[in-house]
Amino acid sequence: MHLASLPSRRAGARPDSPCLSDETVGTLTNEAFAARVEAASCVFATHGVARGAVVAVRLPNRTDLVVALFAAWRLGAAVTPVNPALAGAEVEYQVADSGSRVLVTHDGLSLEGVTTLAPEDLTATDAGVDVDPAEPDLDDLALLVYTSGTTGRPKGVELTHANLDAMTGAMVEALSLDERDHSLLILPLFHVNGIVVSVLAPLRAGGQATITGRFNPQTFFATLETARPTYFSGVPAIYTMLANLPLEVEPDTSSLRFVACGAAPMPAALIGRIEERFGVVLVEGYGLSEGTCASTSNPLDGVRKPGTVGVALPGQTVAVMAPDGTLVPLGERGEVVIQGPTVMRGYLNRPEETAQALKDGWLHTGDVGVLDEDGYLRIVDRVKDMIIRGGENIYPQEIEHAIHAHPAVLEAAVVGRPHPVMGEEPVAFVALKEGASLDEDELVAFLTERIAKFKLPTSVTFIDEVPKNPVGKFDKPRLRTAVAPTSASAVSSDEETS
Template structure:
């Protein structure tokens, strides 16, 4: 099977002038892409980068990041993409934690060992190819840092075998081929952006366009100009697109399907997007520790909104109780994953790794159940569960009810401390543009569908919800 580090060479040999990758400022065909990768590898090699080293990249979304990634892999090195929005102290933690030998950025000397991106990607033509030859499949490819919802971000170690297996599952699961063209709108410091929107289409023989910062007002202009066959996004982006003024009716005819991940998407939001823009949403589920995705609603159908689909072929997804017993009766438990996509572990954290991967099973921290057709239904995050007077309440159940109100665009429910009951549910709601809704009306709406203990004690109607760098709703900030 093709090793991903060889991809630039293989594409250039097959179709030198075929389009490969573009961004807001430049377009590269396959032979241009290979030349840029070789030149960047020569610069890194001259800086002493070799097999087993780590290259840190602090860049916004641009194709240079992809060039550097392949250049590092060519030398047998791993890459850790750093969110450019981090503070200097946060960026320094990541760089030092993974012992990066060089840091490539366009933002000056934020941390020690910085190399300006122009010195790497605009280097003169390399006389010799610095490729190390065969890169072992068990060598590290990526160190992806989690968004840190449970404390200090941890480095998820993904080797080349993890990445190759995941790309194959994505290509087969979505049905990608050489005619596909992805539009990357998610950040390239996240594994979804790297795997779903760049590596998978390139491996399938297609191409990718890297969009800069996402803008609701210009996004569909970009779709009409670039004419991609798909993009991958988070529910927040779909909510923003649905909230556009009614008179905006873009040409979406190039899109065969769009993908949603990172957080469960309410069925009502899926319906609003599909009805308005005429493009099917394929919802999936996964996490960085599983190299991106573990389930997917099959694009060929049946797609079941309200679920995150079927396990991807090649991995096993199951539900487990607190004693480690697998549940096959449709009851809820912790979602666990096993397969070649499961991470090597957390960098430098053997105890944390041992708690997370047990007997080959990746423990996700999510509660879920399988419906009668084998589709996974996510109930909630274990840590988001609210315990009210000894009763377990899952916020997602309340959020789903709030989403059925015609005026609601987004909803998030968290636990608030209570001196008698321990915790009580509190809701934060963003209404649709132009819609007015009162807190009392939403509480009454919940009473029609939920047991009394699940009805929010308070509803805050707000203009926006706080988000983490990947675009998920930041419930830790809501709780505080």
């Protein structure tokens, strides 16, 4: 299925059925959504947007972002979503690197040589041109999603219409989505997870989506009870906050068929707490932008193994590879590699990095994993996060999961700190649940019964909140900077995380 024609097809089949909702416009029917997409495409066309162009969209979570996405596709153009929290120079870099000549933004940011449009500009009905829908090829660029840039300048991940077709088709099949499904979007729309899982997949299935703004655990369940979605997708940090709400919070979750988790591995203990407390089925998956979002998932109907991220999604092959390029036997650790129609075309204008990431026909994820005898994948850690202490390989996630098992712990992150003799040593940053108390000696004693002595953190820093990046993952580069020998900085919850 070519998603560019989705708005018109939905409008033709069921014009009065709900399509998208947000706090700004309320609910748009299929017919109203298609009309807005058509109007926006005409506006884009007057500013030179055509097949092969790239439109930059820098908006908070709102329907206008989805309208702009489909409007660009209607013209055969691609979209690069821009994190609205980025500083001006960071926005300028992404817009220039992507080759965008049109920027849709909510705050009037002006860049030299770039046409700036406000969301309200896209609703103009007097654009002066009539645009016939383009017929883009499935191999044409659809999305240009920029990585977080923790190892240098952010890279543009090139995702084609074929990638999106394969990914949304796999999500519809794996999650049994149909016209009765209604997703509640709580993740940022500048990230591929929010776009694919919470918007494109339900719309493709004939369902609808409600778009929310910034996640707030205090108001989330009120929104859920009003919207009555059948599912939502979150990250471990979101579920941690929900699990830590006061016990008197007893929301009505009866509309939910399931909830999903991605972006980072989720401790099995936290999955159990969420399922037991809120009476929901939590399906954990795994993927990355370079794979168009998801590559594995615990089955919705079938055996779910907490602590794993499930089995390969339809159409994809997931394996574990040794450093020499050979696939390792089941039960052995190695780098997770992926094949299939969801694998990116490459990194924009970065042939060497593309060749490295797609070496020998596999997408190299940089994650260390283990496949069990049933094909369930367990993510051990990131290759670059592994700590080598006196020749012993230590995976921080193993320590984090052990820390998380303590009833007083809300969240924990472990990084390596340089050591003059041992090479590196693990250090932990821990946030406690509200009202809980715990000291370093008590925590180390607790861990001594659960992990080997050489894995024990040599120091524990208690903080109000573990810093996270914009997609909810622990900001480990910042933590490593904080413990570097030359660093005088400290991690504090009062500082704004990047």
